Amino acid sequence: MPAEVSTLTTALRFFQANSAIQRSSANLAPTVLPFPPVSPKKRIAIIPGDGIGKEVIPEAVKVITASGADVELSQFDWGADRYLVDGVTVPPDGFAMLERDFDAILLGAFGDPRVASNIHAKEILLGMRFKMDLYANVRPVRLMDAALCPLKGIEPKHIDFVVIRENTEGVYTDAGGVFKQGTPDEIAVQEDINTRKGVERIIRYAFEYAERHPKLDGSPRKRVLMCDKSNAMTHAGGLWQRVFKEVSAEYPQIKPEHMYVDALCMQMVRDPRQFDLVVTNNMFGDIITDLAAGLQGGLGMAASGNIHPGRTSMFEPVHGSAPTIAGKNVANPFGAILTAAMMLGYLGMAEQANRIEAAVLEAVQQKRTTQDVGGALGTREAGDWVAEKVTRA
Ligand code: NAD
Ligand code: IPM
Ligand code: MN
Secondary structure (H helix, E strand, O other): OHHHHHHHHHHHHHHHHOHHHHHHHOOOOOOOOOOOOOOOOEEEEEEEEOOOHHHHHHHHHHHHHHHOOOEEEEEOOOOHHHHHHHOOOOOOOHHHHHHHHOOEEEEEEOOOOOOOOOHHHHHHHHHHHHHOOOOEEEEEEEOOOHHHOOOOOOOHHHOEEEEEEEOOOEHHHOOEEEEOOOOOOOEEEEOOEOOHHHHHHHHHHHHHHHHHOOOOOOOOOOEEEEEEOOOOOHHHHHHHHHHHHHHHOOOOOOEEEEEEHHHHHHHHHHOHHHOOEEEEOHHHHHHHHHHHHHHHOOHHHOEEEEEOOOOOEEEEEOOOOOOOOOOOOOOOOHHHHHHHHHHHHHOOOHHHHHHHHHHHHHHHHOOOOOHHHOOOOOHHHHHHHHHHHHHHO
């Protein structure tokens, strides 16, 4: 699907840009279709960012290159280092340039103790999600080896679910304000924005995703669980509840389920086998995917995509810049490498994506990993091992 969407998008853009050709050729028969030969080469923007982003993204790039994927990579220096030099977070028209010139973006992480306001992270990361309207944050949760899961008796076949997080609304809009700051009467308001359009499109995306993405063992995803806090946050929760009911009725073959977010956290730790696909708002999605990463072996193992179907989408590991371990060659690069595989799969390069995932799985099983998941390798050495496997395969 993604390859078709991407190819179709390229073709449509060309078609729109050449509507004169389209019109004039309409009366001529036979006509040569006014599509350019579609180049298989995908253009990818690489933005490592801060902290361990600068260590794990080069490993992901190494593995992409080793896979032989037909891609053209361009690196950008957006992040704290650049901001501290020239005050620029996102260059003028930066997002328009990404949309125009690239098929996908591979991002590291943002956050640096030298930038206390975190303004660059807000403008680059949240700016990209919001301004490029990457409304679906897709975070797969897969256990590669029983040894990685802190729960007893849980095996890889038990954990294969997906969290679909709304990515452009909620409390992340940062609407609100502070009044009477610094006085005993200070008031801080943080609004939770939920639009009908935004809620409906993410819930529909979740059902469509369930239909099109079977589990790794080939079995279909038959349940979509909506997670909210509608017992306390009644206005927003009410909207999510009504929309979920309406949209789920369009997918009779999928069972709609619901949990309050507090109960879901308990269930995820007590018995994660029960989850198939979870759809939720921006903030709950952020929190439960760190929890879910814990089931997979920690943040170093978790991948994600920030998707707007048919548009330039962005892929990033779930983890942050981890300043305390940055620069020490200890960060786990597998979250970033699995993210790269997810991106290649999305761009239609399933063979390369599968080969990379298989190599990471083998590395985990043979403990050719960083220390956080039981191995003794450094970031670069773990990346080298996977890259070599991917090349040989
Ligand atoms: P974090 O994800 O950076 O780290 C949380 C914990 O997980 C730390 O103990 C860290 O050492 C560990 N960890 C994370 N990634 C790891 C990896 N690849 N290998 C081994 N261990 C890993 O979250 P945090 O500490 O809450 O935040 C640090 C900074 O990162 C903050 O500035 C935060 O805002 C930012 N952040 C950015 C993103 C992003 O850009 N997508 C995501 C989360 C946090
Ligand atoms: C994530 C991160 C971000 C988020 C932060 C850095 C704003 O935690 O991508 O999960 O909350 O979305
Ligand atoms: Mn997070």
